[in-house]
Amino acid sequence: MPDAANPSPQDGPACGRFEAGRHVLPVRVYYEDTDYSGSVYHASYLRFLERGRTEFLRAASVSQRDLHARGGLAFVVRRMSLDFLKPAHMDDVLAVATVPRDIRGASMTLAQEICRGEDLLLSAEVLVAAVRQGRAVRIPEVLRAALRPGVPHP
Amino acid sequence: MPDAANPSPQDGPACGRFEAGRHVLPVRVYYEDTDYSGSVYHASYLRFLERGRTEFLRAASVSQRDLHARGGLAFVVRRMSLDFLKPAHMDDVLAVATVPRDIRGASMTLAQEICRGEDLLLSAEVLVAAVRQGRAVRIPEVLRAALRPGVPHP
Amino acid sequence: MPDAANPSPQDGPACGRFEAGRHVLPVRVYYEDTDYSGSVYHASYLRFLERGRTEFLRAASVSQRDLHARGGLAFVVRRMSLDFLKPAHMDDVLAVATVPRDIRGASMTLAQEICRGEDLLLSAEVLVAAVRQGRAVRIPEVLRAALRPGVPHP
Amino acid sequence: MPDAANPSPQDGPACGRFEAGRHVLPVRVYYEDTDYSGSVYHASYLRFLERGRTEFLRAASVSQRDLHARGGLAFVVRRMSLDFLKPAHMDDVLAVATVPRDIRGASMTLAQEICRGEDLLLSAEVLVAAVRQGRAVRIPEVLRAALRPGVPHP
Numbered sequence: 107m108p109d110a111a112n113p114s115p116q117d118g119p120a121c122g123r124f125e126a127g128r129h130v131l132p133v134r135v136y137y138e139d140t141d142y143s144g145s146v147y148h149a150s151y152l153r154f155l156e157r158g159r160t161e162f163l164r165a166a167s168v169s170q171r172d173l174h175a176r177g178g179l180a181f182v183v184r185r186m187s188l189d190f191l192k193p194a195h196m197d198d199v200l201a202v203a204t205v206p207r208d209i210r211g212a213s214m215t216l217a218q219e220i221c222r223g224e225d226l227l228l229s230a231e232v233l234v235a236a237v238r239q240g241r242a243v244r245i246p247e248v249l250r251a252a253l254r255p256g257v258p259h260p
Numbered sequence: 261m262p263d264a265a266n267p268s269p270q271d272g273p274a275c276g277r278f279e280a281g282r283h284v285l286p287v288r289v290y291y292e293d294t295d296y297s298g299s300v301y302h303a304s305y306l307r308f309l310e311r312g313r314t315e316f317l318r319a320a321s322v323s324q325r326d327l328h329a330r331g332g333l334a335f336v337v338r339r340m341s342l343d344f345l346k347p348a349h350m351d352d353v354l355a356v357a358t359v360p361r362d363i364r365g366a367s368m369t370l371a372q373e374i375c376r377g378e379d380l381l382l383s384a385e386v387l388v389a390a391v392r393q394g395r396a397v398r399i400p401e402v403l404r405a406a407l408r409p410g411v412p413h414p
Numbered sequence: 415m416p417d418a419a420n421p422s423p424q425d426g427p428a429c430g431r432f433e434a435g436r437h438v439l440p441v442r443v444y445y446e447d448t449d450y451s452g453s454v455y456h457a458s459y460l461r462f463l464e465r466g467r468t469e470f471l472r473a474a475s476v477s478q479r480d481l482h483a484r485g486g487l488a489f490v491v492r493r494m495s496l497d498f499l500k501p502a503h504m505d506d507v508l509a510v511a512t513v514p515r516d517i518r519g520a521s522m523t524l525a526q527e528i529c530r531g532e533d534l535l536l537s538a539e540v541l542v543a544a545v546r547q548g549r550a551v552r553i554p555e556v557l558r559a560a561l562r563p564g565v566p567h568p
Numbered sequence: 569m570p571d572a573a574n575p576s577p578q579d580g581p582a583c584g585r586f587e588a589g590r591h592v593l594p595v596r597v598y599y600e601d602t603d604y605s606g607s608v609y610h611a612s613y614l615r616f617l618e619r620g621r622t623e624f625l626r627a628a629s630v631s632q633r634d635l636h637a638r639g640g641l642a643f644v645v646r647r648m649s650l651d652f653l654k655p656a657h658m659d660d661v662l663a664v665a666t667v668p669r670d671i672r673g674a675s676m677t678l679a680q681e682i683c684r685g686e687d688l689l690l691s692a693e694v695l696v697a698a699v700r701q702g703r704a705v706r707i708p709e710v711l712r713a714a715l716r717p718g719v720p721h722p
Binding site: 156180184185187189193 | 297302303304306307310334336337338339340341342343344347394
Binding site: 351 | 442444445446461464465468472505
């Protein structure tokens, strides 16, 4: 059991890893994620994508709770485009891949994919903005450096 | 209490209504829809949009359960683009507006908006496909006629 | 469309009503509430129950957001017992009934039921505590009076 | 990446492990699990508990999807009692512990706990029933043997 009181970025069950410049987070499909069509409910993929972004930030040493505590910096989703290509099913193990595409002053665009083995199930482009108390703010330089595409991660 | 065993399209608490060619469904924000940022969780808006589409279909005399029962016709989301413009908050009463834009053989595009009073909070374009047992099928003519944009609804 | 900027307690799509001393809220089942068993996901009923409690409080002139704003009073669930008797299904219209059983200094017990027509699907007993910044506080007298069982509501 | 088409019980990111006769599953808290109180939404704990039960069954070589496929055996929740003792927060790493208490013909009672480090946050007792097409059925002997309390697991 990790030390939950003082979790380091590498702590925990689902931090994922960097592979060829992309952050990859494994995600298991449970009952809660499905609907009566027998497959995964379409909005559940957004929860998987958000877990991927959160673990990507954490892997870059950025805890969302720490950001929130230090002056209340948070990332909010401003725009999303989503292609639902194939359905995921109960008990599937999926991989959520996240890679930064474009980091601007107060926002960044992330490319995200959800795969099952070799199958691409969903592809997404997500624009997130840095906000403090509801207002757009500049992404801190230390964070910007950590998130820069192509920067090798341990 | 409506007869839940044989609900007519007009039954129930949240069917919404047609206004100037758009279907409008009121939605209340509850605890379940929010996250610790204090506002509505971004994926919750997709649930609101889906309620809007379901009630839009029901208002056009199309129960999703009936479609499912009769040969298993269902609508699945193939593509979505979403602009998150302003946040919604706990206890807000929102309006989900749905209007068909383009009905093709086996798919249709819907324009959807979520408003709070005069404020536009989210705008979306949603491509849904008709499927039967996972395969794309032609939208039945009776349904196509009922969904046609510009057709006046009672 | 209600005035969402200044919603009065009676505003909105889903406030429910008092019937024979019980608050009754109609709830429609959507895709989001189901799982791949084909029925409603068991945790979804807790969301329905919470909507029922929120509307019950609102009907007693208590907006949870107002409580939160005025010194941060909130109600949190301390204990629940739940009997899942029959499943609910997609498109069902359910009724969530809420009645206070026992109001103490800083907590109250509510009896709740979920029905579909004459069928009782779920019965629950819920202990909620009044808290301010994480600490138990006394339920304000005005609220206590409004919630008292047997008090006739308009 | 595990072979998702043929996952073995040990596959995947979140299978947990047996510790002193209890199955323990680590769970990370994400945005999706919280509400505007700043803590975890009360119904989210039920999702964590269900993940714990699913991984407990999987660890006992029982895939819920396999059960469903083979004649449609499924476990459904019949009764739950829940004590919410302390709140969990964003980014927390929790541990969901599951231990069978009583295995009967067509049902079993599980004791479950959610902890953060040494802190007990929630304790639950859950009665689940084996059903096939909505009817109670006897738990298969092979499954009963695998689930028996006190049986050492690898």
